[in-house]
Amino acid sequence: MENIYLIMLIALFALAVTDLVVGVSNDAVNFLNSAIGSKAVSMRTIMIVASLGVAVGAIFSSGLMEVVRKGIFVPGQFYFDEIMIIFMSVMITDVLLLDFFNSLGLPTSTTVSIVFELLGAAVSVALLKIYRGSGDYSILLEYINSETASDIIIGIFLAVLIAFTVGVLIQYITRLVFTFQYEKKIKYIGAIFGGISMTSITYFILIKGLKSIEFIPLEVKNSVTENTWLVILISFGFWTILSQVLMSVFKVNILKTIIVVGTFALALAFAGNDLVNFIGVPIAAWQSYGLWESAYQTTGVLPSAFSMEGLSGSVQTPEFLLILAGAIMVVTLWFSSKARSVVDTGVDLSRQGEGEEKFQPNFISRAIVRYSVLLGNAVSTAIPNKVLNKVDKRFDNSAFLNESRKIDAPAFDMVRASVNLVVASILISIGTNLKLPLSTTYVTFMVAMGTSLADRAWDRDSAVYRVAGVVNVVGGWFVTALVAFTAAGIFALVISLGGIWAITALLIIAAGLIIRSAVSHAKEARESRSKKRYNRQDLITINEITIETSKNISSVIEGINSRYTKAVDGLGYHDLTRLKKVNKSVDALDEQVDELKDNVFYYIRSLEENSVAASKFYILTLDYLQDMTQSIGYIVRNSYKHVNNNHKNLKFNQIRDLKSIDNQLQTFFSDIKVTFDEHRFRDIAKIIAEKQEILDHVSALIQKQIDRIRTSETSPKNTKLYFGILLETKDLISSAMNLLELFKEFYEDAQRQF
Structure with missing residues (x-):
């Protein structure tokens, strides 16, 4: 009997390794987009900085399985054998789902996928359990915490709307101040901009990135929380002075500094907080096995009779597993072609210049663009021509577009890249502080889309394609939740009915699909590299x-x-x-x-x-x-x-x-x-x-x-x-x-x- 569950544990950890690879490949879009798109530093430097952020975040992560702690389902309502079925179906679904999105080059949320997979599998097992028992389906809510799912859905809407809107406003104001010829302006107000930006990123690291590091005393964490404005004020003064010194004495480009530090911060937060999305389920299964095995040795209780109340608390991850997971994540960053594919989607949708469009227009994008043009024309008639002409001069990007004709030219400039990182950092910090269920993927992506719109990167020739891309990506987020819930539920039902044979078949099918996807993507990558670039x-x-x-x-x-x-x-x-x-x-x-x-x-x-x-x-x-x-x-x-x-x-x-x-x-x-x-x-x-x-x-x-x-x-x-x-x-x-x-x-x- 033990052998069956040991085999399931081995399979779960093998799936966890695969999940780490596909998960990092998708979430790399969160912290690489701005640095890669702006080409502020070399690709090698970007990867080194991101790798350091991922490694530090992974090593010092608390490893708490937040999705269990928040109560997607009630562990005490399930027995050990049922819990293992739930976890197995979740991991198989997660690997396949994330790999599918990676193959399409679309960013999605690993948090939303794991939450709805747990929800779908738990609902499926609970319904089967009720069917075999009392038949009273009204007690389903006793097994499931429905509030968490509704909070996640609300969080998606809020993240999309707020991140996009704030990105538009901040970038519009920033561009009015700096224009596209920002080299002169940066000499005079660069220190203040650097102070604001670095303060935002520092606060982000303190609130979002390092909040889970265990060796930092609780008193220090509470002190930072209680003295937020003092910390912000001191940080602003320090970074403003340092920015001026770096620019005046060492001739450092402060925008590059902001981008490098911001990339590190987002990578740190990603690994520190999202790591449990990939390895939390196998760790929970491991702990479940340990709890049952101890009870079995003592009382001989069967898996089908051992209640999993012990999982109600947080699930702690051993340090060596965090280090191993961090190493896998770093290696994936360097060698995953799918990670670059997902990043390219975000960069292409926000690039300043023209080029090949990845997405085809649809009726939604056409309608949005058409009515936006009408609204823009109506607003323009109400604004004096002198004002419009002055604004147009501030947004004159002809010099940048001429440069973008060069091979390997940046997709957007460093001003926009800095705003992307700073705004995303602020919004994620605020959301975390207020305990709002948000996704770093949603925030970073929608901020990038908002700033590109404000920067007039979406003109009449490209808007319908870019909007179609955003619609596809955002629509994919909701599809993630639906597919994750449905697929995990189906897999859980199949495993419940088919036992070890069903698990074996699903694992073989999953392995075959992933291998096929990898081969297909490698072929497409080779064909893409062989294509010539015509805007050279x-x-x-x-x-x-x-x-x-x-x-x-x-x-x-x-x-x-x-x-x-x-x-x-x-x-x-x-x-x-x-x-x-x-x-x-x-x-x-x-x-x-x-x-x-x-x-x-x-x-x-x-x-x-x-x-x-x-x-x-x-x-x-x-x-x-x-x-x-x-x-x-x-x-x-x-x-x-x-x-x-x-x-x-x-x-x-x-x-x-x-x-x-x-x-x-x-x-x-x-x-x-x-x-x-x-x-x-x-x-x-x-x-x-x-x-x-x-x-x-x-x-x-x-x-x-x-x-x-x-x-x-x-x-x-x-x-x-x-x-x-x-x-x-x-x-x-x-x-x-x-x-x-x-x-x-x-x-x-x-x-x-x-």
Whole structure:
């Protein structure tokens, strides 16, 4: 009997390690966004500072399992075997849920997920217990503390609304004071700004970050609480003087100092307070096992008869586990690609300049933007033009946007990054002091969104995409609660009915899903790294334009060649599965060319005067590439449609003829790819000279099909598909020829210039 629960404990701690990894990957958005987005210091420095904050917070965390102490469920109402079922279902759900959000690159709350998982699992076990017992479901509330769940939901609304609103107001005022050309202003009022900022962060560390450190005497903690305003006043004076000294004597950029210290503070608070979200459940299970085992050795009580009243108190975590957990968190910070993916979402939604938008508009974002524009226009009419013009000058960000064209340029400046950290610190400190149930994820994310709105980062061209992103993220938070509650409840029911076999099956499924997610995300990360960045300032010379364009042509040609072959093979075997896969892959090719076209504006802006003539060449190149992708798209989609509709197979002679064309095209496209990959542009003339042979072959096949129709062909659907493929193949070849001739002409002109 003991062996079963020992196995469950081992599984729970294995899940805890996984949960630490996926949890840190998601919560990294809380304390890395501002530093990474502003590029105030190097990425290495950011990671070192964040790692120190996480390590210190984890080591000195009290390790109290707050979600149990706050009473999500009443432990005394459950027996040991039921408690273990609850904990197992919670951990499996948490790992899968957080990993899912990480894969999407969306930040969510680990606190909300663990709370609603505990609630869902406890409700499920309680309902099953009532069903097997009295059948009186009205006593369900005796098992569950419903007040905590309602407090969490209210906390979500308050955090979203207050954090966003305060972020907008503070950033608007700050930008009016500093403008985007803040270098001069910082010399005169930087010390005061530094004093306010560092005081806020210091207070945040005292109230939120270090409140759980055990070796600090209770008297000291109470003294800080009782003398809050004195602490704030002394801290403000000290930091203001120190800021002035650092700027005047040591020539230190005070904004960088604020960002570094703020990053450390948020990382410290995260590890010190959120660590228990990841390891609290296994620790509680461990303690539960210890309580039952002692009783079992003494009285022989069975797991199904041992009440868990002993869990009603706080659950203390051993120091060595805190140190181990901290080490895992630090390693995850350095090596998790999913952590960077989640951070990138927050940075992209708040960046000052234009760029590729991750989210697509929806009816909510369109409505919000539309009515916001109307409201803004109405307010503008009530304000004198002189005032509006002065305000517009304070928000002139043209210099920053010019700089943002550079590769690895910051997403926003250090003024906004400082405000993000300071406002988040203040709000979290106040919320903690007032014992409000808030989430650091919600606060930090919504502050960042508010400051970006106030900074006019969301203009008419980008607002609908950014708002859609915020709507998706905020909507995801509520989905977290719903899915966490439902999934944990279902898992708890399955485990209750299936026992150890159900646990084994769920663990295998969970492991398989996580491994699959990791492999898929790694593949996407590699593809993302291989993508070129088109708003770069270094694409300025004729030679660089030639190289960049040749890469684009090679990539698209390779994709077209592969899909054409797969489409013909799929038709030959009448293989719906194969055609379905290639049909889905066509969209990726379309998106590749669309992305190139989306960045034409930035490409042209990046050219020097003597290279501007290349703009027309680049635009025409993209036009021919789009013609080619449209042709292959028609071929693939109609082939898939034909087989999916269960039409007759193409005749053997038709497949043989298409395959002969495919073989010629493989050679043709392979030659083009090699030419552009190896920059053997002088070979283009030779490839062009061979085009007529392929076109003549296609024309001959068209005539052959005409003859078939008059003699043996009996299927109009086959004829339609076959003619369609041949005609689009002809267009595909023609577009490729036009592209090669355009490139040849451009290359020869470029050679004559040098």
